[in-house]
Ligand code: HDL
């Protein structure tokens with residue numbers, strides 16, 4: 001076997017712990033999104049459809065029901081054009097993984113397939129096909145639908161870890177009390193926030209991280225609603241100054257920071273910050289970075305500057321079935337970068353060393369930080 005084949009085999013076999021998703025355990029009922037209509041109305045594909053069909057006003061698109069929206073996306077991006085974007089290619093990968101025709105003229109076959117699926121079995125099949133052993137959800141207690149489920153005593157599938165998202169909670173009247181309450185109820189593996197510029201979180205957040213030994217995840221460089229007409233698809237990106245992150249890591253050496261950046265330019269500066277501060281763990285290729293070319297480039301850069309001491313990917317999946325494509329595609333890019341770095345070693349690695357490194361990168365390091 002070639003080195004590339006040995007590395008691909010080890011990376012494909014390594015169980016994934018997915019550090020950041022928007023998925024919900026099946027116990028969350030309708031919040032657990034799956035199936036072809038959810039796949040096709042993923043906000044990445046909505047933005048791409050509205051771009052491909054500029055005569056279609058966003059308001060007219062959103063006025064249609066989900067099935068009609070999915071039909072529009074399918075026709076625009078899969079029938080009248082080739083599914084060349086990563087989000088479109090991903091849907092094709094998922095359909096093919098279930099033995100469905102990704103070149104079908106319409107969605108009848110796919111809809112019939114998913115309609116016949118039982119959700120419990122579907123969850124098992126998707127996690128198996130994606131090679132995901134555990135994942136972190138994004139849990140926001142300010143969301144009325146989610147809050148009601150937690151208050152009703154919901155107990156998620158133990159493979160679906162909670163992550164307490166603070167974007168809106170941080171504005172709470174008594175943040176300390178809210179953090180105490182929701183950490184006790186959700187038992188989150190980390191606290192998380194997305195920001196444009198880096199700034200120190202309220203003291204109560206870092207105090208909670210210390211008290212409960214929880215990492216703090218900062219997702220940096222998003223500019224919300226640059227085009228509000230697109231709704232959840234309307235956010236943009238900024239390259240930002242990471243100097244405040246250096247100060248935060250230096251002033252809080254006993255807090256672990258999970259960090260991902262949205263701008264390609266910040267990938268390099270984050271690697272340098274991580275070289276200076278062992279309590280900063282770069283993770284994933286977030287959102288507009290989650291494309292094969294950038295996953296390989298980012299993983300190369302991180303391996304060259306950090307060695308195998310980071311988490312190369314998270315899926316950010318919003319629809320359960322996306323785990324299949326997001327991890328199949330990411331494993332290819334990660335394996336390619338790993339192969340190139342192994343190729344630079346004077347003595348090639350043994351199969352055991354390749355397996356050890358692949359297991360650490362795909363799940364081991366994430367598992368240590370999540371204590372999962
Ligand atoms: O803030 C976030 O967690 C982002 O991932 C947003 O949810 C974004 O809309 C997204 O889904 N990116 O993949």
Ligand code: ZN
Nearest residue numbers: 020021022316
């Ligand atoms: Zn996300």
